[in-house]
Amino acid sequence: MSQKTLADLNACSREDFVAALANIFEYSPWIAEKAADARPFAGVKPLFAAMTAAVDHASSGLRLALIKAHPDLADKTQRAAGLTAESSAEQNSVGLDRLSDAEYEAFERVNNAYRAKFGFPYIVCVRRHTRDSILRDFERRLPNDASTETQKSIEEICRIAALRVDQLVISDDRLQVHGRLSTHVLDTHSGKPAAGIKLELIELSALGASRVVTRAITNSDGRTDQPLIHGRPVPIGNYELTFSTADYFAARQVPMTDPPFLDRIPLRFSASDPEGHLHVPLLVTPWSYATYRGS
């Protein structure tokens, strides 16, 4: 899907506008059609507002059709049959195309239970989640009544759409759909930012295998050149951030025990606000460390 500038979307034909935005809401071009009436848009925010307004004002029948247009999560048959390119990329981003058998079964079990109860698929904005948090969300929502879940589904659909709009449309303004996870290592033994510390961010999973999100080395400011997660939501879930501090101090000839008291320090924490800025710093000597939720 090639990006469009807001100017192009304002200037192009109605047909091209609808074609460009047809899959912002999964297989539901009628939403783009409604929004087309409101052109031109001063920014991507009013554009997106026009699309969600169309959803808000739609009949309950149309809203239900919108919900039903979505695929089941992690469904092998549907994947074979074909999802929109957007759905496919989103599900892959969270690893739903690389599930362990145990995970597949867990997803399938709850998918089926959900569809059996409500008659429509379980929908969640997967890019805001890890596999663990999707399953937890599943289990929390299953006991709800149909009206609550209809509303929840629309909310999740709008979150999915916002991320798709953000990726598609180039504009001076931005939707607030990205978060950030960053770190900072301060060497309180020498009173300086710790440069050259190897670190690794892992997404922990209760059910399947943990997976490495990113590896990095701290720069002269004790930070990573790029935030650990940026330009996308920070998926809700459990993480472990590990710092190779003994290597760092050994390279500086700091006396340590053998084996070193602290070697690879793990910080284990959860992200709960995908659009927020989560800062997890480390203050460290060979004999002590501290961390906190920073800002």
Place this chain on the structure above:
Amino acid sequence: MSQKTLADLNACSREDFVAALANIFEYSPWIAEKAADARPFAGVKPLFAAMTAAVDHASSGLRLALIKAHPDLADKTQRAAGLTAESSAEQNSVGLDRLSDAEYEAFERVNNAYRAKFGFPYIVCVRRHTRDSILRDFERRLPNDASTETQKSIEEICRIAALRVDQLVISDDRLQVHGRLSTHVLDTHSGKPAAGIKLELIELSALGASRVVTRAITNSDGRTDQPLIHGRPVPIGNYELTFSTADYFAARQVPMTDPPFLDRIPLRFSASDPEGHLHVPLLVTPWSYATYRGS
């Protein structure tokens, strides 16, 4: 092996004395015989000093025989054939009777290499070590020359003997052969010791499976009723101590995110001084924590 009081050992017949202490040094009753001449002993320290003096003053032939009297570590054939009860218990204490195949192979490989080079078995006081640190010690000592290793072996044999004496002899004085690993949880959110925190101490292994050393719950002073390790050496090696802090704060209705920013906090550290006191405390709020090597 039933315990003896120092008074009994001073008062009993020479034969009984030697019989009681025959296996303090593996299959080497001649050391107890030498020591018998120095009776009575004012304490277990002079008793043990008399035994090590006998070793120090022995001919190099006798010393080599003492070394050769020891079994290979983790050797299945020798285990079947029979170790002294002491050797067997010691090797089991470090899990040498429950090695994974990979670990067995690693041990066998180095055992053989060591015996091939020096003509006598690799000896180490296993109760002062974890499996990982034994393998590391192995690898460090293998490049040594024979004279260095003869000396090292005698040192390790004396450490083994000291622990056996400590277990066997009841006396007012004690050999300094035990260490201690302790913790303390301070809740800096409420300014009080954290009572009721579940914690778990795990011995980490690079090669085989990690194993739980102990589980405990903090008492009203934020400590465990017993130190995590006590009454024995603290084995050299890598550990993870995990604290279930989210359960603790949730029980006190402290507002947290969902999922909680910190849930089960792991402290990963190494012990390097088996006879020392290692204190690893945790200062914690739902949003921050710190640890340090305490005393």
Place this chain on the structure above:
Amino acid sequence: MSQKTLADLNACSREDFVAALANIFEYSPWIAEKAADARPFAGVKPLFAAMTAAVDHASSGLRLALIKAHPDLADKTQRAAGLTAESSAEQNSVGLDRLSDAEYEAFERVNNAYRAKFGFPYIVCVRRHTRDSILRDFERRLPNDASTETQKSIEEICRIAALRVDQLVISDDRLQVHGRLSTHVLDTHSGKPAAGIKLELIELSALGASRVVTRAITNSDGRTDQPLIHGRPVPIGNYELTFSTADYFAARQVPMTDPPFLDRIPLRFSASDPEGHLHVPLLVTPWSYATYRGS
């Protein structure tokens, strides 16, 4: 006033018993007389309980007389005329004999206001307070009604009496009338207790001059040989505890800036529970420090 053993107090004549305890409650021997009936006592706790029971069961007239038997705080005229030795020592302990003019005036003003309102002197157990906290207590109690203040006065009188009993009577059991203030310095630069750190505890005063409570040097365990305050209540009030850390690190050749980033570190805190154990440790490197209310 010479100390008495509990055995002596149980065995001596009724006259001697009353004489010994006559001033436990200021100029009120009738309380000791009542308690004498309950001899012998199994410990100092039942002895003190018998005395407070006598106060509790006394007529309101007797209770008021007990209150009025007490001197004004920091009153120069009464001091000249003569207090009991006990009152004098207590008032001196908190520095009431060395007040600045501003402090004298403050005390006198509130004393007079209190006596004018209630017709009896303001009574407080001064050994549990600093000058600042006495003035604060004064101001809080002045708005109370007479019945509340009668009760408060009796409570304070019993606290004074408990401390006097604790000083006078030697027994296997002890009244819980002492607190403790302690510290501990951990050098997280080298991972060891910080030995040889000079420290100073100052009682801060909003009104008059601050005064040094104690000076000490940390021992090899990073502690002071004696707690900073012990064997008496920890007076409610504001304190500053200062640690000369730059001298310590300079003596160990640790590189620092010029002037050192941290030189004499002040911890400023309040004590609020005179009978509790307040522990105020310092974790320190040349570039960082932390403290917390420990236990």
Place this chain on the structure above:
Amino acid sequence: MSQKTLADLNACSREDFVAALANIFEYSPWIAEKAADARPFAGVKPLFAAMTAAVDHASSGLRLALIKAHPDLADKTQRAAGLTAESSAEQNSVGLDRLSDAEYEAFERVNNAYRAKFGFPYIVCVRRHTRDSILRDFERRLPNDASTETQKSIEEICRIAALRVDQLVISDDRLQVHGRLSTHVLDTHSGKPAAGIKLELIELSALGASRVVTRAITNSDGRTDQPLIHGRPVPIGNYELTFSTADYFAARQVPMTDPPFLDRIPLRFSASDPEGHLHVPLLVTPWSYATYRGS
């Protein structure tokens, strides 16, 4: 002294150029004259480099005259007779016009000793110092030989000149003559930046009175809207930064003792690098706090 743009200085007459820069080096227009030959300048850095090159290449006689053109520090007679406006402002900035009698005497004593030994005034770039650090610098330099002090004087003169050029000339580039002192308060009780904390920065003085440098209130990010010191060097010296944390927690209904364990928290530290960025954060709960030299 009105500011000039670099463009103006490049375009104006030689006379105007020299007039504008005549007092960059105290009463020494010959330096501006030399620099005028090198016009036009691509930035303020090459302009300043041209001026310092003129000093470097000057004869030793001229360099000595430059040194002697400077006034004594804190000299009442010279102040009456008239300093350059620049000198006067600089000396006032560090409080040299408001010295206590003890300070005046200290300055006078060392000034005289210095002039007696070297035959020229003691020169230091006062805007990089506090009164305490000037006196310490004085004492360190007095034992030097004349050649060392001639060189030191020229260095200090160039530092003075750099700050004057920075104030006078408007250019796209900037000389690196400013430092920064900043803070950040993180409330680890609630896991958020602490907003609304009152704080006060005091310059401590061993000899005279301490003085308030600035007061501020933390914003929603836990920072001050402006760094505590910025747009100028951070004077070498001792500081106390005090945070009113009990007010903050009380406003949030956090339970505390009475009086609060921590009320106004003082951090006492030194600045040693006037052109650096010194960050002194506070991590705080009602029961604990930590600080470190950040970046």
